[in-house]
Each structure stands twice: as structure tokens, then as C-alpha cells.
């Protein structure tokens with residue numbers, strides 16, 4: 328690959344269809360996690376920049392604005408055009424993503440293709456969000472309209488920068504909202520490139536705004552802004568609480584939250600063990616374990632437990648860790664030093680609490696934030712690694728004997744984002760699928776996330792569902808119009 332730094336054209340804030348510096352003139356460095364070195368300085372926004380972005384988004388949402396006057400079908404064409412431009416620049420975007428985030432180039436290309444599919448899926452909804460007419464008692468006619476909620480704030484994490492942006496932008500734009508997005512401070516580069524593509528696609532001034540910066544400044548300014556009507560967030564439970572609190576203390580803006588998990592993958596003894604080992608491996612190690620729906624509790628039936636552990640350890644040891652741009656690399660670095668230290672702390676706690684280290688357990692290489700794919704067996708429900716979200720390449724293998732027992736243990740968590748079950752017994756699969764408290768259940772597969780199907784969590788994994796028609800509902804208000812009819816004409 329050519330020098331990916333050459334692809335960096337945009338480092339400012341994007342407000343009202345213009346790239347502008349921060350009002351304060353401040354900048355911050357974005358880091359390459361493969362080297363730990365700074366890539367480039369980007370503008371660092373603050374409350375004043377958020378306010379400018381909100382004013383632009385508010386104007387773009389005014390009743391007579393080009394955006395509000397635009398037909399739904401025309402919004403659909405803009406979303407398709409944006410998808411076309413991602414397709415055209417897929418290599419540039421994937422290079423920037425690998426550089427700034429550390430994910431492998433192949434994974435970055437995969438993410439871009441998912442983003443393209445998602446923009447096209449929502450392009451299809453733009454002229455299909457129907458209201459309805461409702462039979463009412465009395466001489467009245469009632470119809471229901473779905474309307475955009477207004478200016479929305481969107482705060483995203485660093486693990487899937489373009490994809491998380493897409494999950495937020497596509498449904499909001501499909502229904503006619505205007506938006507202010509804050510990318511994660513670790514990964515601003517692709518969001519800025521996407522902003523440039525949105526301008527090229529032809530979105531009117533002020534519809535899309537991007538303000539880079541930190542959570543307590545830019546993030547909090549979005550959460551507390553009186554003119555933002557909804558905030559959509561993906562990230563930690565801790566920040567999710569602050570967002571709910573900020574909404575409550577400001578203008579009660581609508582809040583949707585996607586907050587990660589501690590997802591169980593349950594493997595019965597009637598499966599092909601090699602296939603199960605591979606599914607479980609990908610369920611936890613995909614995206615270096617930095618995945619909200621990672622299968623981070625691998626429950627294995629006692630009759631195949633020992634064989635499974637041996638094979639899982641072998642597979643982890645053969646996983647290729649290194650330069651995300653090199654051919655054949657399966658795992659790049661963790662996102663930053665803070666995450667690296669947090670994950671190494673969990674590995675240490677597991678050893679102290681009596682889990683058996685079967686593979687990995689150390690940092691990998693002398694530079695950057697690489698960690699060896701790590702496998703622990705003999706993990707019990709009480710251990711810290713079985714309870715807390717690690718968000719790293721650490722597989723925890725637990726043993727179970729019966730369906731009832733494993734359902735109870737799988738549900739013994741405040742998280743409820745995803746889950747999986749591998750079995751050839753349809754009764755086990757269906758009982759598990761009904762009983763598990765999680766927003767997604769994968770049977771004989773894992774991590775199938777599609778634009779067409781709702782995604783989100785039970786319990787403290789969040790509020791609301793993104794994707795599918797649920798994504799449309801997150802960004803619409805429902806209005807009832809009742810008209811009295813003459814009794815005689």
C-alpha cells in the first residue's frame with residue numbers, strides 16, 4: 328500500500344457544508360495504534376463549535392428549507408449517491424480506517440461494504456415511511472403521520488468508525504432529520520472523509536455536521552444542547568448513564584443507547600467440534616475483541632469441554648497478529664494505551680482468580696498496542712473476566728451440563744445485547760432462543776448483523792433498536808390528525 332498518510336485531506340470540523348477550524352483554534356493529535364505515534368493534528372471542537380453546528384442544523388431543518396421541501400424519493404437518491412461515492416473511494420476510506428483504528432485492511436473493506444449496504448437499505452425507506460388512517464368513533468376521520476424528530480445529536484465510538492456513523496446517519500437522513508455527529512476522539516479521520524463525500528453527494532448546507540473532540544466537551548455539549556431533540560449513542564454504560572442524565576437535566580431529548588455486553592455463546596455436545604471452535608473463535612476475536620456483541624462467555628458442554636479447550640487454544644495460537652496492512656494479518660493493535668492497559672489488567676485478574684491460561688496472555692511486539700490472542704479455561708461465573716466487558720482478544724471458556732443451568736447462568740448479567748447457541752437439537756435451540764434475555768440470538772452462527780434486522784440490547788445494554796424499520800422509528804415522531812366530518816351535506 329502507498330503511504331496512507333497521503334490520503335488525509337480533511338482535519339477540520341465540518342459545519343454547514345464547510346470545513347472550518349475550531350473557534351478556539353485548538354487541535355489534538357490522532358494516534359496510529361500500530362506505532363503509538365501521532366498521525367496528524369485535527370481540529371478540537373468545543374461547546375461553541377457544537378452550538379454553531381446545531382444552529383446550521385436548525386436552519387437546515389426550517390420549514391421552508393431545501394431539505395424540508397425535498398421529496399422523500401430525492402432524499403433516497405442522495406443516500407444512493409453517498410453509497411456510490413463510498414464504493415468509488417472504498418480503498419481510501421479503508422486505508423484511513425486501518426491507519427487510525429488499527430483494524431486489518433480486509434476488515435476495513437468489509438466495514439465499508441456493510442456501510443454501502445446500509446445506506447442503500449435506508450435509501451429504499453425514504454418514500455415508504457407510511458402513516459395510516461384509523462377508524463374512529465364519531466363523525467371524524469383520523470390519520471397518523473410520521474415526521475422527523477428534528478435536529479439530532481449522534482455520538483459514536485472508535486471500534487467501527489464508518490459503520491457506526493452509517494448506522495446513525497442513514498436512518499436519520501432517510502426520514503429527513505438534520506444532524507450533528509461527534510466521532511470518537513481516537514478515530515476522527517474517516518468521519519471527516521465521509522463528511523466531504525456527503526457534500527459531494529449534494530446534501531444541502533447544514534444537514535450533516537461533524538464536530539471532532541472529546542466526550543466531556545463536545546459530547547456533553549451535544550447532550551445538554553436545548554435545540555437537539557434526540558441523541559443517539561453507542562459506547563460504554565458509564566457514558567450512557569451520563570447521557571440519560573444530561574437529557575433529563577436539559578430538555579428531555581429522546582435518547583437511544585447501544586452499550587455493549589457480555590454475550591454468551593452456548594455450545595452443546597452434539598455439534599461438530601471443529602466448526603464450533605471456529606465459530607466461537609471468530610465470535611470473540613473479530614475486530615480484536617473490540618466488538619459490542621463479542622461472544623465473550625464461551626459456555627461449552629462438559630462432554631466436549633477438554634477437546635474444545637485444546638482446539639480453541641491451538642486456533643488462538645495460530646492467529647496472525649501484526650501490521651494491519653500486511654497480507655494475512657488477522658489481528659491488528661488495540662485502539663489505545665488505555666484499552667491495552669485495561670485488557671492486560673483483566674488478563675492479570677483472571678490468573679489471580681484461578682482461571683487457566685491456555686494461550687497468549689502477553690503483549691505482542693515492542694511498539695504499538697498489540698496483545699496476543701488469549702484463551703482462559705476453567706473460568707467460573709464469579710470471576711471478573713466472566714462478569715465485566717473486556718473489549719479485547721480474550722476468550723473465557725466456561726463449563727456447563729444442562730440446558731436449564733446454562734440459561735440461568737447466561738442470563739445472570741446486567742448486559743443483554745447478543746447471544747448464540749450451537750446445537751443440532753432444535754428443542755435446545757428454540758428453548759434457549761426464547762429464554763435468553765438478549766436483543767440478538769444467533770443459532771449455529773454468530774455475529775450476523777444485517778441492515779434489515781433490529782439490533783440493540785436488553786437490560787443495561789441499552790434503549791431502543793437500530794437498523795431495520797426500528798431505525799426509522801428512532802428518528803420519527805408520530806402525529807395524530809383528527810378531522811371532524813360534516814354529518815349532513
Ligand code: NAI
Pocket residue numbers: 482483484485486509510511512540541542543545546547550561562563564565566567569570585586587588618619666669716717718
Ligand atoms: P466511551 O463511552 O467513553 O466513548 C464512546 C463515545 O462517547 C466517544 O465518542 C466519547 O468521546 C464519547 N463520550 C465520552 N464521555 C462522554 C460524555 N461525558 N458525554 C458525551 N459523550 C461522551 O467509551 P471508551 O472510553 O472509548 O471505552 C470504554 C469502554 O466502553 C470499552 O472498554 C468498552 O468496554 C466500552 N465500549 C463499548 C462500545 C460499544 O460498541 N458498545 C464501543 C466503545 C467502547
Ligand code: MG
Pocket residue numbers: 542563
Ligand atoms: Mg471513556
